Amino acid sequence: MEIVLAQIVNGFSLGSIYVLLVTGFNLMLLVARIIQFAYPQFVVLSMYASWAVLESTNNIFLAALAAIISSIILNLLSEPIFRRINNRENVDINASFVASMGLSMIIVEIMSHSINNGFPVSFPDYWGGKNLFSFGYINLGRGEFYALTGGIILVAIFFYLLYHTHYGRVFRAIAESRKTAKQVGLAVLKSSILSYLVAGILGGIIAILFSMLLGSASPWLGESVALKVLAVSITAGLGNLKGGLYVGLSLGILESLAVGFLAGSWANVIAFVLMLIVVLTKPEGLFGAAIE
Amino acid sequence: MRNLFKIFIFSLIVVVAFSGVSFAQNEVKVEKWTIPFLNSVTGPIASIGEYMSWSAKYAAREINANGGIRGKDVEIKIYDTGVEPDKGIKQMSKVVDDALVVMGPVPEAVIMAAVPLAARNGLFSMPVSTSYEYAQKYFPWTLSWYPPTDEKLPPITELWAEKNPEMKKVVQFVEKWAAWPGMADAHQIGLENKNVEVENIEVPQNMVTFDSLVVKALSKNPDGILLTTNSDKAAKIIKQLEDRGWKDKENILVFSSADDTPLYTIGGKALEGISIYNYINPNSNNPRWLKFKEEYKKDHDGKAPGSLATNYYDAVYMIKEAIENKKITGDPAKLEEERKMIRDYTRNVDNFEGIQLTWDMNEGVPGSKGAFLFKIIDGEKKLIGEVK
Amino acid sequence: MSITFNYFIGFSFIYILMAWAIYLPYRVKDLHFLTVATMAVTAYFSGVAAVNWGWPFYLVLISGILLGALISYIISFVIGDVPTFTVVIVGITFIFITKTVIENTDYLGGTMGFFAIPAVDNILLIMTGITLVISYFLYMIDNSQLGRAASVIFADKKMAYSLGIKPKRIGRLFQTISGGIAGSAGVLYAYFTGSLFPDFFSFHLVGTLMTIVFIGGYSTMWGIIFSALILGGVPILLPSAVSSWKNLIYGVLLVSVILIKPDGLITKKFLWKIKNKIKGM
Numbered sequence: 013m014e015i016v017l018a019q020i021v022n023g024f025s026l027g028s029i030y031v032l033l034v035t036g037f038n039l040m041l042l043v044a045r046i047i048q049f050a051y052p053q054f055v056v057l058s059m060y061a062s063w064a065v066l067e068s069t070n071n072i073f074l075a076a077l078a079a080i081i082s083s084i085i086l087n088l089l090s091e092p093i094f095r096r097i098n099n100r101e102n103v104d105i106n107a108s109f110v111a112s113m114g115l116s117m118i119i120v121e122i123m124s125h126s127i128n129n130g131f132p133v134s135f136p137d138y139w140g141g142k143n144l145f146s147f148g149y150i151n152l153g154r155g156e157f158y159a160l161t162g163g164i165i166l167v168a169i170f171f172y173l174l175y176h177t178h179y180g181r182v183f184r185a186i187a188e189s190r191k192t193a194k195q196v197g198l199a200v201l202k203s204s205i206l207s208y209l210v211a212g213i214l215g216g217i218i219a220i221l222f223s224m225l226l227g228s229a230s231p232w233l234g235e236s237v238a239l240k241v242l243a244v245s246i247t248a249g250l251g252n253l254k255g256g257l258y259v260g261l262s263l264g265i266l267e268s269l270a271v272g273f274l275a276g277s278w279a280n281v282i283a284f285v286l287m288l289i290v291v292l293t294k295p296e297g298l299f300g301a302a303i304e
Numbered sequence: 305m306r307n308l309f310k311i312f313i314f315s316l317i318v319v320v321a322f323s324g325v326s327f328a329q330n331e332v333k334v335e336k337w338t339i340p341f342l343n344s345v346t347g348p349i350a351s352i353g354e355y356m357s358w359s360a361k362y363a364a365r366e367i368n369a370n371g372g373i374r375g376k377d378v379e380i381k382i383y384d385t386g387v388e389p390d391k392g393i394k395q396m397s398k399v400v401d402d403a404l405v406v407m408g409p410v411p412e413a414v415i416m417a418a419v420p421l422a423a424r425n426g427l428f429s430m431p432v433s434t435s436y437e438y439a440q441k442y443f444p445w446t447l448s449w450y451p452p453t454d455e456k457l458p459p460i461t462e463l464w465a466e467k468n469p470e471m472k473k474v475v476q477f478v479e480k481w482a483a484w485p486g487m488a489d490a491h492q493i494g495l496e497n498k499n500v501e502v503e504n505i506e507v508p509q510n511m512v513t514f515d516s517l518v519v520k521a522l523s524k525n526p527d528g529i530l531l532t533t534n535s536d537k538a539a540k541i542i543k544q545l546e547d548r549g550w551k552d553k554e555n556i557l558v559f560s561s562a563d564d565t566p567l568y569t570i571g572g573k574a575l576e577g578i579s580i581y582n583y584i585n586p587n588s589n590n591p592r593w594l595k596f597k598e599e600y601k602k603d604h605d606g607k608a609p610g611s612l613a614t615n616y617y618d619a620v621y622m623i624k625e626a627i628e629n630k631k632i633t634g635d636p637a638k639l640e641e642e643r644k645m646i647r648d649y650t651r652n653v654d655n656f657e658g659i660q661l662t663w664d665m666n667e668g669v670p671g672s673k674g675a676f677l678f679k680i681i682d683g684e685k686k687l688i689g690e691v692k
Numbered sequence: 693m694s695i696t697f698n699y700f701i702g703f704s705f706i707y708i709l710m711a712w713a714i715y716l717p718y719r720v721k722d723l724h725f726l727t728v729a730t731m732a733v734t735a736y737f738s739g740v741a742a743v744n745w746g747w748p749f750y751l752v753l754i755s756g757i758l759l760g761a762l763i764s765y766i767i768s769f770v771i772g773d774v775p776t777f778t779v780v781i782v783g784i785t786f787i788f789i790t791k792t793v794i795e796n797t798d799y800l801g802g803t804m805g806f807f808a809i810p811a812v813d814n815i816l817l818i819m820t821g822i823t824l825v826i827s828y829f830l831y832m833i834d835n836s837q838l839g840r841a842a843s844v845i846f847a848d849k850k851m852a853y854s855l856g857i858k859p860k861r862i863g864r865l866f867q868t869i870s871g872g873i874a875g876s877a878g879v880l881y882a883y884f885t886g887s888l889f890p891d892f893f894s895f896h897l898v899g900t901l902m903t904i905v906f907i908g909g910y911s912t913m914w915g916i917i918f919s920a921l922i923l924g925g926v927p928i929l930l931p932s933a934v935s936s937w938k939n940l941i942y943g944v945l946l947v948s949v950i951l952i953k954p955d956g957l958i959t960k961k962f963l964w965k966i967k968n969k970i971k972g973m
Contacts, residue, residue, distance in 0.1 A: 015523045022515040029512065046469045047777075087523055097952055104774065106723065107950055110906050113899060114946030119939035132351040132536050144548060149519050226512070227543065228570045230536060232348060236510040239784055239895060246777050268516040276479060276506035276517065281792050284785040291781050295774045346936045384936040389885060389892055390703050397696040413889035416805050420886045421945075424811070427694065441807055480795050480803045 017077035018149035019272040025156040027264020032161035034256035040259035041251040045181040046108035050115035052234035058083040059229040087212035111208030123231035132230035155224035249297025334634035337378040340399040342408035363620035364456040389417030412482040428647035435483040447668035458494030465498035475526040479533035482634040488532040518544040539571035545630035554578030563611035582611035618658040704818040707920040709877040711904040719842040725783025725876040729790040733892035734878030762876020768864040805889040867924025
């Protein structure tokens with residue numbers, strides 16, 4: 013029983029990774045109507061930025077700031093690309109998926125060639141901190157706690173922002189139809205840039221939480237999770253923030269239990285097969301898509 | 305007397321003429337020796353590819369500083385294959401028409417795809433970082449740098465078990481990639497020879513967090529842990545074990561393929577006291593090795609050479625020896641013949657003096673080259689045992 | 693012909709076939725990544741049939757095509773009329789399943805890979821023949837009522853329904869044909885390379901194929917030939933120092949094309965202009 017509990021606690025830790033990334037992914041869907049497959053890569057590159065600053069200054073605050081600033085820059089740089097795609101007459105969400113795949117290839121190639129000679133980078137132990145709780149097999153590290161609570165808080169914040177504030181309504185209106193939004197007098201360009209700024213801040217926070225949770229980053233870290241993040245979003249319902257939270261955490265727990273009690277390589281298969289069953293029985297997702 | 309003199313002069317003329325002809329036949333026809341090296345300098349094993357390229361080029365610089373090969377400089381030309389089989393084939397196809405010999409490929413997937421192409425075209429490949437089981441499939445157009453895995457590895461884990469007699473049960477983390485499952489089986493044989501029970505836990509390739517695997521391992525109440533995974537994962541598992549209170553660090557053994565930069569940068573202080581094996585003795589007093597180590601550290605921020613660092617250094621010297629001893633000319637008209645000469649020489653060389661070891665090759669298989677067991681103390685590997 | 697050129701052409705054929713296998717279902721907006729899993733299955737089937745069972749090449753080829761078509765046909769019932777991204781999940785799931793089964797099956801070589809698939813004489817000629825046959829077949833589909841119906845489904849599925857077109861049925865047909873094409877690519881890949889390694893049949897291959905399809909142009913079959921040759925040529929024609937940045941080059945090309953020419957380089961409009969120019973001559 014203790015082992016099962018331990019694996020469930022581990023599952024929350026893994027699940028928090030999916031929750032954080034799927035929140036960013038869903039945010040891009042809601043405010044920009046794009047499938048941002050490169051979002052995990054943006055987060056990883058921000059982790060590298062914070063590592064670089066930490067290596068040269070040994071200052072945690074500056075390193076955290078570096079993560080947020082770099083994430084903002086990356087997201088803002090991608091804004092014109094996706095704006096141009098969305099400005100077309102016949103907007104096809106597949107085009108954003110394909111463009112983001114291209115961005116993903118570019119970022120991974122840059123990281124694997126140019127940063128730290130392509131080697132993984134490691135964060136110092138004090139960055140994540142010691143264990144908060146340890147009892148038998150059950151262990152909760154500080155980084156894991158921050159990632160999990162951070163994930164839940166961020167989902168709550170963005171849910172409130174998008175559905176209960178003026179700016180949130182503006183973002184969603186522009187994402188729904190830029191043309192109509194312009195016609196009713198909304199500042200489309202300014203709001204679009206603001207929405208990417210928000211996504212960038214979120215990405216930076218995720219990068220900080222990941223570096224605490226994982227303690228290291230490699231050029232292929234984003235790729236390892238990108239497919240699962242896409243699958244979680246589709247299973248929960250595209251753009252559904254609450255759904256992403258529940259499905260992300262559930263997937264983490266399921267994977268941990270599968271890895272813990274079955275052969276490791278089958279954990280991925282089980283996860284994807286279960287998600288496949290869900291999407292085939294409920295194509296709009298378990299909790300319903302927030303966008304069409 | 306006069307007739308004798310005439311015969312003598314005539315004989316002298318004939319001897320000189322023939323010498324001249326044979327000298328001309330053995331004259332080097334190339335301006336420099338270009339040795340292609342199909343290597344992974346991009347992709348997931350780029351960190352290993354980088355130091356292997358460095359080592360091969362270092363060997364070339366050393367050779368050139370000492371007069372080259374048969375008076376001509378040697379150049380190592382790197383062809384990047386990543387870990388992609390089709391890229392490997394394409395790169396091999398660029399060299400297969402003209403090269404005397406090719407070093408690499410490195411990753412097993414690329415070896416499988418590209419070496420048959422070389423073999424079909426009579427080009428000898430030297431994939432000296434792979435296991436016997438891969439190289440042997442393409443004999444005689446390759447050679448193996450290592451004896452068969454099930455001969456080479458059991459003695460190492462037996463030695464580790466002897467050093468830690470309190471171990472009765474070991475959990476082995478196995479990443480299912482290329483030859484590693486076979487190596488894991490060989491590790492298990494050695495431990496079972498010493499009456500140590502082994503349980504294997506599979507590590508998925510795209511694993512991001514390792515706490516669930518570590519809990520699984522600890523739930524089996526092992527006395528020892530053996531890591532047959534890549535360096536990144538090995539380091540993270542060790543850190544997780546430490547976080548969960550694992551104290552007996554010498555009862556953790558990391559296998560040779562994980563003895564690579566990410567192990568040290570990610571593992572950090574958590575590696576203190578762990579055991580690791582590989583095929584390089586960092587404490588060797590061989591002057592060539594000392595110089596190699598010094599130059600390596602200069603170019604790699606003070607880090608010690610990786611476990612496969614000497615392989616391609618030695619391969620370059622083996623090719624040099626073959627060219628010199630067989631008087632290879634590099635003449636394109638003799639390409640087929642000279643390729644076979646290099647092949648046959650290297651596959652059966654006696655007393656080859658590598659940078660650390662001297663060994664024989666017999667039909668492409670080396671005599672035992674030994675292995676070294678270390679403990680990490682203050683971030684450095686300290687030798688605690690040797691398998692000869 | 694030099695060996696380099698031979699391999700360049702051979703791999704180009706394989707990538708063209710696989711890109712067509714993705715192009716055809718995308719005519720009705722299905723991103724059908726299952727083709728990669730199908731290619732893996734038929735490639736390993738070819739290896740086993742050739743090496744372990746001693747089957748001759750043509751028998752393996754026909755069986756591989758039929759096997760690929762059958763796999764896609766069966767899965768198409770499961771897929772039904774689900775949205776695009778659900779089809780993506782189907783493909784990804786089967787890629788994971790296939791790779792895991794191969795890695796855990798010693799009979800298929802496991803993680804070591806599968807070796808020693810015998811070479812076939814005149815493989816390039818055979819590849820040329822198969823590519824021509826499939827290109828003709830695809831050309832006939834594109835220029836038939838079926839092709840026009842597919843264009844309507846792509847533009848507006850609801851309109852298609854109201855015109856009496858059956859998207860589900862056409863989708864199923866295209867997926868089945870695509871499976872057959874992927875099957876042929878798997879067989880040819882196995883014989884051409886002589887060995888199989890499970891890591892090749894992964895999401896990376898999906899990325900490469902998507903790049904070929906979207907750069908060449910997803911609305912016609914011809915752009916794929918052009919983009920496969922160009923993208924396949926990068927690792928061969930450019931110096932190693934540049935070609936090691938292959939994925940960066942692909943990524944930049946992909947983003948650029950999506951921005952500047954979102955329908956790809958060769959579109960229906962472009963072909964129509966060429967046709968008219970030729971007629972005018």
